[in-house]
Amino acid sequence: MKQIFVDIDKCTGCLTCTLACAAEHSSSKDIVGAMLEKVQPRISVEAVNGKAVPLMCRHCEEPTCVDACMTGAMQKDKETGIVSNENNDQSCIGCWMCIMACPYGAIQPNEEEGIAIKCDKCNGREVPACVESCHTGALLYVDGKTFTQEKLTKTAKALTEAS
Amino acid sequence: MSDCKTCPSVDNCYSAHETVNQMQERLDDMGVDTVFTRYEKQQPQCGFGMQGVCCQLCSHGPCRITPKASKGICGASADTIVARNLVRLTTHGVAAYSHHLEELAKTIKATANGKTPYKIQDEGKLREIAKVAGLDLNKTANELAEQLADVILSDLRKDSGEPLAMLELFAPETRKKVWRELGVIPGGVHSEIRDALTKTMSNINTDPIDLLLTSLRLSIATGYTGLVATVTLQDILLGTPEVTESEADLGIIDPDTVNIVAHGHVPLVATAVLGAIESDEMIKYAKEAGANGIKVYGSMCTGQELMQRKGTTASNYSGQLGNWLSQEHHIATGAIDLVMMDMNCSIPGMKSVADKFHTKLVSVDRILRMEGVKDNVDYDPEKVEEQAKELVKMAVDTYKKRDKGKVQIPGHKSAAVAGFSVESILGALGGSLDPLLDEIKKGNIKGIAAVVGCTNNRNGHDDKGLTIMKEFIKNDVLVIAAGCMSSGAEIEGLMLPSAADQAGDGLKAVCNALGVPPVLNFGSCVDIGRIGAAVTAIAGALGVDPSQLPVVASAPEYLEQKAIADGIFAVSFGLLTHLGPVPPVTGSPLVTKVLTEDIEGLTGGKVLVEEDPVKAVEKMLAHIEKKRQGLGI
Amino acid sequence: MQYVIIGNSAAGTQAAETIRKYDSAGNIVIISDEPHAAYSRCLLPDYLAGERSEKTILFKSANFYGRNNVATMFGKKAVDIDSENQKVYLGDGHTVSYDKLLIATGSSAFVPPIKGIDESGIFNLRNLDDAVGIKEAAKKARRVVVVGGGFVGLEAAYSLYSLGLEVTVVERLSQIVPGQFDVKAAAILRNDMQAEGIRIITGDGIKEIAGPSLWNRLFNKTGKGVLLDSGERLKCELVVVATGTRANVGLTDKTGIKVNRGIEINEYMETNVPNIYAAGDVAETVDVVSGELGLSPIWPNAIVQGRMAGLNMVGQTRKYSKMIGMQNSVEFRNVPAIAIGLTRTPDDCEEMVIHRPHLNYYRKLILKDDILKGMIFVGDIRRAGVYAALIKKKVPVTKFKQQLLKESFGYSSIIS
Known part of the structure; x- marks a missing residue:
């Protein structure tokens, strides 16, 4: 199963991925339209001492957000592995339990609509929009196995240290 | 931020100054953003822009150089884009300096014709310069002043092929030779600006080397007009600085007076306002409003100009509040009635803070407009006497709306010695630079560091600048400061003779003997021209080129385009020039290499980029040592 | 293999789903005293406000039981357990045998001993039937008094307010949400609620709830008087009592299962009696912050405990890693708030x-x-x-x- 991986050293903080994400989740499907529609990106780029660090949902194996969801809206799809609170039988009510549960801070409140929003891997898009837009190669959409061992170890280390 | 952990703001520390942190806490509590919190919200910042490889000139763009796109759509390389962007930044700096100079020259002409409240203050300097310029010294001071102003206005307006008169008159011969060989002797400033902007249109000049040389030309034009000529004319009109003492930091604000802040760079309106507040009419007006009087404080370089002239035309100036990064925090005291903003460096964020209090913001320059600011009293030399009164009245009227319950003035303030210039130093040394040169030769003073320029939150407000100054004096390097760096040093007491205690033994002894601080206040950022004059004088006295001197320049917190022009000028002038924040050139291997290495073989100067202040000083000390060895001292 | 689960909410359904993942052949039976498919209790205030229907408060898909081949015995109350013969007795006299039993009976509303509290027109808000009852009564009411300023009380208050009722909340302690937030947080949330027009009284208890006088009853009026300790009398037509919950441990009385405030379990979700497990609001687990055994009646923990119980019941031995017992997220009106630990x-x-x-x-x-x-x-x-x-x-x-x-x-x- 393909995952979005981050090669942190390559991220330059241009935020193009956040714009591409907003565009993909807008009805106009373009950046200008997404800004007019005020679409909130689902990927964020945090900064640590000025260094940019892209952050989005990792679609965990045992997602704490799914456990925390009291409406049943947040589900992990058995086939695709995508964790999403959209297009499921139940709908999100904006109780923010998932925000309280996600150790990565990858779920954002959309206060306008009163729902939580998160990465849905562009819901079936061949390559997620953020990855496609990344100019530096900091975002990768690959099978876990093809991601170099070194980088996997690095990511895994970061995950275990902090999750 | 700073690691001092000594003040109560340790959990909310943005600034090296406790008072600014206190006001920041207050603004945080009011839910008002400031430059500090907006900076945090801007993180992370785009790496393409930081490296200078973003080009937005044409509608094919924006383009940026990335691992998968090594050229812009037009084929421009990273080197071209970076060099071209750098020219545009420098051009902006030159243009802004020429605006300042032009306002000043026009004021001198109007003054010479008796149409302003100003008077020619330093006739000696006028005649000295007029002599060098070859003017007829039999003329009256007013006639000479008008002629000198015309010489300078002509320098601004002549063709790009005609060399600058000011450069011809004031640059060391050795420098002229270097610049002539490089083909970077600039012509008329406005023509240079026209050429530079034309060159940097898409697809006109795409040669990075020629573009870099264009930046040098522009910076040299800045040096001899925007800096040297401006300082000269301001001294003639407003008086050459004399050593004097003043105060700095928010603790100087008087809660019982009408308080006006002179903010910006051009001290003309501010000087007129200092005149107006002495008038019986205005004093009476203020008393009727219930105030104890009227005070004018300085902010940024306008304040620095006034402080430098506290011994001459600004005797009733009440002291310096702070610098660029703290302009919002001055207003947060709730005790500022009016901020008069001249020319550049008035940030829109000031308005958001002013809206939380009663404070009125007024533009006093025709080119400055700010969203939400309705009052504009555009400087007109022939009307400035009335304009000054109008401003004072506005301040008094605003004072009436002041909510005394919202006034919160931090306690700290510091005394500061100011008014250093070539002339006042010569005066203090008995008419000759020799005593100073002797100390340098003996090694009691290892060298001189000009710590200048802006203040920048990228590395913490004044934190890096102050560390650099302290490291320098600790290592027996005399610091001369100008611009926002001066304000920072004043507030932290480095511009007091007692600060010599923080200096190395050699410098300490010299300072104690002369009764001067180890960090000399040279004034505003324009006064970098004064530093240039001092370095020229020292080089002249030793019979060497400036690039041979144990002198370095550091702009540890440089911020905007004028500083870019200044920095490149310092490199052109032959100085090792340290920049704190990394300038947006690193995307071009060529430009980076030229500015940080190759250019030393051409001008003798180069850019040193080092964000760690202690390491930066180590590198500059090594440079000073190398130059000392070169001179055999 | 016969798996019996008592309780049809977060922990129970999660356990059933987990068991089925590893054992496709065994029988799974869920017993619940409520007649409904699994619905989310947390959504009852939204149901009350009319924002969610009986259908949209379900947190499992409609075919959940069928897909997982789970037999349901809804509307039947488990009243006793014979742990020796591994049997559950139902209220209607039937028995259900088990090989593995999970007690996930949750908790019930705690009703304080106040004079008049068992009169008609006085409701709890713990299950769907309560919500249906309040909704019906609200149609005829103009004023409501909510007893208890905890989460449930305030959410009920906000729902009833949004239905157009005049709402007063009475909290015995000096702050609202005393169990979940500190004084400062509570003050902000209180201001936010009051800004909407909800009256909140703190530091005052209920002395008595008086029903309508005989005279008023003759005219079919339902007006009540809520008399406070301070002497103030609040008039209303509807009272909602939300003064906390108690774990449903009643059916363990004769089993020898160790019970404190809830059923004590080990890290494999086992009670001290073989083949009996517990999970969810009824179970006591060790809190990661305090290191002490206690109830942690919150949704995410119930889900995880249900899953762990399921795994261990089906033989996939897994240790329950300690959770944070207190985690709460709330947004009554405009101001979101989260408290953890x-x-x-x-x-x-x-x-x-x-x-x-x-x-x-x-x-x-x-x-x-x-x-x-x-x-x-x-x-x-x-x-x-x-x-x-x-x-x-x-x-x-x-x-x-x-x-x-x-x-x-x-x-x-x-x-x-």
């Missing part, structure tokens, strides 16, 4: 605070020896889960302590 600072702990009540903004972190023990965010709840992870994993924060209160603090601040 400790909310009141013990003497031996350090506190980091930003308190800006006029901006509806409050952040408090409680630390001991640079280990985060608890947090409260009011106004801006973004990235709260990152802090929860720090609390749960006991990550020392020394390296990034100065960044902790900043809005920019996030996961990347930890890994860098």
Whole structure:
């Protein structure tokens, strides 16, 4: 199963991925339209001492957000592995339990609509929009196995240290 | 931020100054953003822009150089884009300096014709310069002043092929030779600006080397007009600085007076306002409003100009509040009635803070407009006497709306010695630079560091600048400061003779003997021209080129385009020039290499980029040592 | 193999789903005293407000039981367990045999002994039938008194307010949400509710609830009087009592299962009686912050406990890793708030605070020896889960302590 991986050293903080994400989740499907529609990106780029660090949902194996969801809206799809609170039988009510549960801070409140929003891997898009837009190669959409061992170890280390 | 952990703001520390942190806490509590919190919200910042490889000139763009796109759509390389962007930044700096100079020259002409409240203050300097310029010294001071102003206005307006008169008159011969060989002797400033902007249109000049040389030309034009000529004319009109003492930091604000802040760079309106507040009419007006009087404080370089002239035309100036990064925090005291903003460096964020209090913001320059600011009293030399009164009245009227319950003035303030210039130093040394040169030769003073320029939150407000100054004096390097760096040093007491205690033994002894601080206040950022004059004088006295001197320049917190022009000028002038924040050139291997290495073989100067202040000083000390060895001292 | 699960909410259904994942052949039976498919109790206030229907408060898909081949015995109350013969007795006299039994009976509303509290027109809000009853009664009511200023009480208050009723909340303690938030957070939430027009009385108890006088009853009037300890009398037509819950441990009486405030279980979700497990609000587990055994009646923990019980019942032995017993997220009106772990600072702990009540903004972190023990965010709840992870994993924060209160603090601040 393909995952979005981050090669942190390559991220330059241009935020193009956040714009591409907003565009993909807008009805106009373009950046200008997404800004007019005020679409909130689902990927964020945090900064640590000025260094940019892209952050989005990792679609965990045992997602704490799914456990925390009291409406049943947040589900992990058995086939695709995508964790999403959209297009499921139940709908999100904006109780923010998932925000309280996600150790990565990858779920954002959309206060306008009163729902939580998160990465849905562009819901079936061949390559997620953020990855496609990344100019530096900091975002990768690959099978876990093809991601170099070194980088996997690095990511895994970061995950275990902090999750 | 700073690691001092000594003040109560340790959990909310943005600034090296406790008072600014206190006001920041207050603004945080009011839910008002400031430059500090907006900076945090801007993180992370785009790496393409930081490296200078973003080009937005044409509608094919924006383009940026990335691992998968090594050229812009037009084929421009990273080197071209970076060099071209750098020219545009420098051009902006030159243009802004020429605006300042032009306002000043026009004021001198109007003054010479008796149409302003100003008077020619330093006739000696006028005649000295007029002599060098070859003017007829039999003329009256007013006639000479008008002629000198015309010489300078002509320098601004002549063709790009005609060399600058000011450069011809004031640059060391050795420098002229270097610049002539490089083909970077600039012509008329406005023509240079026209050429530079034309060159940097898409697809006109795409040669990075020629573009870099264009930046040098522009910076040299800045040096001899925007800096040297401006300082000269301001001294003639407003008086050459004399050593004097003043105060700095928010603790100087008087809660019982009408308080006006002179903010910006051009001290003309501010000087007129200092005149107006002495008038019986205005004093009476203020008393009727219930105030104890009227005070004018300085902010940024306008304040620095006034402080430098506290011994001459600004005797009733009440002291310096702070610098660029703290302009919002001055207003947060709730005790500022009016901020008069001249020319550049008035940030829109000031308005958001002013809206939380009663404070009125007024533009006093025709080119400055700010969203939400309705009052504009555009400087007109022939009307400035009335304009000054109008401003004072506005301040008094605003004072009436002041909510005394919202006034919160931090306690700290510091005394500061100011008014250093070539002339006042010569005066203090008995008419000759020799005593100073002797100390340098003996090694009691290892060298001189000009710590200048802006203040920048990228590395913490004044934190890096102050560390650099302290490291320098600790290592027996005399610091001369100008611009926002001066304000920072004043507030932290480095511009007091007692600060010599923080200096190395050699410098300490010299300072104690002369009764001067180890960090000399040279004034505003324009006064970098004064530093240039001092370095020229020292080089002249030793019979060497400036690039041979144990002198370095550091702009540890440089911020905007004028500083870019200044920095490149310092490199052109032959100085090792340290920049704190990394300038947006690193995307071009060529430009980076030229500015940080190759250019030393051409001008003798180069850019040193080092964000760690202690390491930066180590590198500059090594440079000073190398130059000392070169001179055999 | 016969798996019997008593309780049809978060823990029960999660256990059933988990068991089925590993055992496709065994029988799974869910017994519930409620006649409904699994619905989310947390959504009852939304149901009350008319924002969700009986259908949209279901947290499992309609075909959940069929797909997982789970037999349901709804509307039947389990009243006793014969642990020796491994049988569950139902209220209607039937028995159900089990090989493995999960008690996930949750909790019930606690009704304080107040004079007149058992009169008609007085409701709890614990299950769907309660909500249906309140909704019906609200149609004829103009004023409501909500007894108890906890989560349920305030959510009920806000729902009834949005139906157009005049609402008064009475809380015996000096602050609202005393179990979940500290005084400062409660004050901000209270102001937010009051700004809407809901009256909140704190520090006052209910002395008596008086029904309509005989005279009024003759005219079919339902007006009541709620008499407070302070002497104030509140008139209303409807009373909602939300004064906390008690674990449903009644059916363990004759089993020898160890019960404190709830059923004590080990880290494999086992009770002290063989083949009997417990999970959810009824179970007592060890809290990661305090290290003590106690109830943790919150949704996410019930789900995880249900899953762990299922795994262990089906032979996939797995240890339950300690959870944070108290985690609450709430947004009554406009101001979101989250509290995790400790909310009141013990003497031996350090506190980091930003308190800006006029901006509806409050952040408090409680630390001991640079280990985060608890947090409260009011106004801006973004990235709260990152802090929860720090609390749960006991990550020392020394390296990034100065960044902790900043809005920019996030996961990347930890890994860098």
